[in-house]
Amino acid sequence: MLKNSCTYPVYIWSTGDPTCEGPEAAAKLIPAGGSHIEEMRRCTEGGVAFKLSRTPSLLAPMQFEYAIWADKKTVSYDISYLDCMRNGAGEQDLSDCAGHDAGIQAAGGEDCPDYQCFARRWCDRKAYVVAEFGYKSGAPVGGCTVQKGIAFELCAANRAD
Numbered sequence: 500m501l502k503n504s505c506t507y508p509v510y511i512w513s514t515g516d517p518t519c520e521g522p523e524a525a526a527k528l529i530p531a532g533g534s535h536i537e538e539m540r541r542c543t544e545g546g547v548a549f550k551l552s553r554t555p556s557l558l559a560p561m562q563f564e565y566a567i568w569a570d571k572k573t574v575s576y577d578i579s580y581l582d583c584m585r586n587g588a589g590e591q592d593l594s595d596c597a598g599h600d601a602g603i604q605a606a607g608g609e610d611c612p613d614y615q616c617f618a619r620r621w622c623d624r625k626a627y628v629v630a631e632f633g634y635k636s637g638a639p640v641g642g643c644t645v646q647k648g649i650a651f652e653l654c655a656a657n658r659a660d
Contacts, residue, residue: 501535501549501563505654509597511535512550512557518543526555539574539645541567546575549651550582551597559583561596563605563651576649577640578605578614578626586628591621593628598653608647614639618656 503509508531513524519542529535540547546566550557561583565576583596593599599619603626606613616622623629625639632638643649652658 500648500650501529501551502650502652502658503529503531503533503535503598503654504652504657505598505601506531506657507553508533509653510552510555512560513537513540513547514550515540515547516542516545518545519547526557528555539565539567539648541571548579551653552583553597559595561598561603565649567645572644572646573642574607574645574649575640575642576605576607576651577638578603578616578622578651580622580626580628581630584628591623591628593621594619598655601654601656604652604655605641605649606652607641607643607649611643611647611649612641614641615655 509529510526519540521540549563550560552560562579567574580596585592602618604615614625616626
């Protein structure tokens with residue numbers, strides 16, 4: 500599930516390798532306060548990416564990614580800013596990333612790791628800002644049982660509990 504807690508609409512593309520089960524979503528509008536729900540899709544190769552943008556073009560999306568493992572019991576998930584960030588000459592700017600203005604989070608079920616990126620802050624420990632996390636240990640990838648599920652949220656600081 501993806502929750503849009505932003506005060507503005509976003510567009511989602513749910514994409515994956517051609518071996519992924521189930522339908523993809525392309526430029527589907529999620530209104531402010533709305534959500535996108537789809538059954539978790541298994542892929543023979545790779546995983547699924549929720550690409551999110553403030554515009555109906557797929558330029559510079561932020562991404563929530565997940566993959567169900569071959570055991571069909573485990574799912575891994577992460578946040579990626581690689582396609583929407585500005586990082587030239589040490590700039591470290593995530594302001595073009597949908598949802599970053601009020602924080603982003605990825606959460607698994609009970610006893611699963613959560614990843615939170617706070618509003619308007621560089622988030623290099625809880626999200627991908629370097630491809631493959633620079634091949635260092637401690638990559639921000641959660642693992643959980645498929646049954647516990649995962650949820651992603653844009654503008655998490657705006658959520659009214």
